[in-house]
Amino acid sequence: MSTQPGNEYPSAVVPDRLFDDAEAEARWRARFRAPRISVPEWAIDAPDANVYVSNASGVWEVYSWDRSTGEHRRVTDRPNGTMHATPSPDGRWIWWFDDTDGDEFGSWVREPFAPGAAAERAVPDVHDGYPAGLEIGTKVVAVGVSTDDGSELFAHIDGETTSFYKHEDDAGIASLSRDESLLVISHSEHGDSRHPALRVLSTDGFTPVADKWDGEGKGLGALEFSPVAGDQRLLVLHERRGREELLIWDTAADTEQEIELDLPGEVVAGWYQDARALLVVHFHQGRSSLHRYDLASGELSSLDTPPGRIGGAGVRPDGTVEYSWSSAAQPTAVRARTADGEDSVLLEPPGERAPGSAPVTDAFVDGIGGQIHALVSRPADAPEGPLPTVFSLHGGPHSADEDRFSAYRAVWLDAGFAVVEVNYRGSTGYGSAWRDAIEGRPGLTELEDVAAVHDWAVQSGLSDPAKCVVNGASWGGYLSLLALGTQPSRWAAGIAGVPVADYVAAYEDEMEQLRSFDRALFGGSPETVPAVYRECSPITYVEAVTAPVLVLAGDNDPRCPIRQVENYLDRLAKREIPFEFYRFDAGHGSLVIAETIKQTAIEVFFALRAVGLR
Structure with missing residues (x-):
């Protein structure tokens, strides 16, 4: 084993291996190394030209797929x-976002779909x-761009680039009509980027055509215009009844049709290519499913996917639904379901398929703010009695843990930990009130729910109270550090990946889009x-931390x-609390599989030592 050199803080220990058993060691690494692939995105006017991302090379990169020849190309x-890419409508170009070492700051470039030519800046004047x-x-x-000065939106038409919108608050490009006469932007001129409004502009002069804002605390999201030329209907998410639902906004006539589906939970959707039906992805209690909604008859029919997670879906011109499950x-598999119901694997990336893992079960725990949903996993060969447990807190905060395959969850189970994933207040999929309950008191509100689930896990006999670890990345990392300081008696150790540790300093240094988000969440700057x-x-609570910490x-x-992470570590270093730090050369996480494996090994090995299993 080795330690990480080159910084002033105690270096994280990088183990040579996690398991003595060679088969177990190979299995957990194989789950991460197994090639994965996203649902392909095709050019709307040339559907044989497809773009997807995959980790087949060991790094997440952009690939092309020519369906007419079967050729795949990195x-x-x-x-x-590289994670962000899309084809041009005619299939001649692939656009991808070019940043530096994962810093997310850069520009869009494009290169021909056919191999040979180098990438060029797509819109030089942006x-x-x-x-x-x-x-x-x-x-x-x-093209939309955000900087420390706010948001600026550009249009490139007939060889000329125009800046048509600029505002200090968050805004973005949302959708372009099929005939390219109308453009929808999302904006937060009302001061709340978490609940945006929509504006329709004519691309001839960028004058406003229509506006839609549902009022305080009710956001609108533009999904996409109808794929039929001349059809100016826009598919929109709204939350007028306390959860995300669908409406169709005829932007030319400024009329709308709300679509009420007899489904619990929340939904998102896209158009079938003839614009006569919608492909609906339904989310409820950590699982998602696919449905077809006929706009003329109002009939909703299930596509009968098994329980699990839909990771992306789209409808081909012939009506075939391609989706990830x-x-x-x-x-994960990328599958295709034809219009007559035949379902098969669409794409198999090269290499061995990932070994499977254990299923999750549901726990519903009463909390201060209502019933909390958690997903619980036990190691397949776990002994009777309470287990060491990792409480894995998702990022976002507006996200949710789901019944999906996770190599990360699986390695904790392999190491003998039970895993509890908490969809605390702030999570999506449980209604607007649940999501927005953290406003004005973020972090502490979520941890009330984590505490309730922790109490349940101990009282039910699942968890050994002396061997509970709190961990997470991004917002989950923030919650982990906050939990260590505000709930010190609950945790034997804490692991925080890419966290907010000093919120004031984080606000000063973070991207403007997040400053806007934070102002809306905290109630100001x-x-x-x-x-x-x-x-x-x-x-604020670093003096109360008693458990070992890994950052x-x-x-x-x-x-x-x-910088704000270092501020926290500087304070922690003045105390006699064991902690370790791992610093890597990337941004908000890594797209390099070897680096992900290394970081996972660091985390699990740290937790094993903290609870006395190593």
């Missing part, structure tokens, strides 16, 4: 990987920044509501910047 080859939306037409290209027990930031910041952070992270 498009990008960058040390820290300055670098954080991406804020992209729509590519045959005549109109719209996995469950906690079964690895650190200057206007300093007490809230102080109360909700992990560094992992990226040098180029624009979301949870490195």
Whole structure:
């Protein structure tokens, strides 16, 4: 084993192996190394031209797929990987976002779908920044950019680039109509980027055509325009009844049709290619399913996918639905379901399929703010009695843990830990009130739910109270550090990946899109509501930390910047609390599989030592 050199803090221990058993060691690593692939995105006017991302090379990169010839080609080859790409409508170009070492700051470039030519800056007159939306037409290209000055939106038409919108608050490109006459933008001129409004602009002069805002605390999300030329209907997410639902907005006539589906939970959707039906992805209690909604008859029919997670879906011109599916027990597969119901694997990436893992079960725990849903996993060969347990807290915060395949969850089970994933207040999929309950008191509100689930896990006999570890990345890392300081008696150790550790310093250094988000979440900036930031910041409670701490952070992270992490570690170093630090050369996480494996090994080995299993 080795330790990480080169910084002033105690270095994280990098184990040579996690398990003495060679088969167990090979199995956990194989889950991470197994090639994965996203659902292909095709050019709307040339559906044989497809783009997807895959980790087949050991790094997440962009690939092309020509369905007419069957040829697959790796498009990008960058040390820290590439995740954002899309084809032009005619299939001649592949656009991808070019940042530096994962810092998310850069510009869109394009290169021909056919191999041979190098990538070029796609719209030369647009300055670098954080991406804020992209729509590519045959005549109109719209690009959104965010910087410390706010948001700026550009259009490139007939060889000329125009800045048509600029605002200090968060805004972005949302959708371009099929005939390219209308463009929808999302904006937060009302001061709340978490609940945005929509504006329709004519691409001839960018004058407003229509506006839609549902009022305070009710956001709108533009999904996509109808794929039929001349049809100006826009598919929109709204939350007028306390959860995310669908409506169709005829932007030309400024009329709308709300779509009420007899489904619990929340939904998102896209169009069938003839615009006569919608492909609906339904989310409820950590699982998702696919449905077809006929707009003329109002009939909703299930596509009968098994319980698990839909990771992406789209409808081909012939009506075939292509989608990604996995469950906690079964690895991800990209599948195709024809209009007559035949379902098969669409793409098999090269290499061995990932070994499976254990299923998850549901726990519903009463909490201060209502019933909390958690997903629980036990090692397959676990002995009777309470187990060491890792409480794995998701990022976001507006996200959710799901019944999906996770190599990360699986290695904790292999190591003998039970895993509890908590969909605390702030999580999506449980209604607007649940999601927004953290406003004005973020972090501490979520941890009330984590505490309730922790109590349940101990009282039910699942968890050994002396061997509970709290961990997470991003917002989950923030919650982990906050838990160590505000709930010190609950935790034997804490692991925080790319966390917010000092919220005031994080606000000063983070990307403007997140500052806008934080102002909406906290009720203002650190200057206007300093007490809230102080109360909700992990560094405030560093003196109360008693358990060992592991922190992992990226040098180029624009979301949870490195300086504020160092502020926390400086304070922690003044105390006699064991802690370790791992610093890596990337941004908000890594797209390099070997680096992900290394960080996972560091985390699990740290936890094993902290609870006395090593």
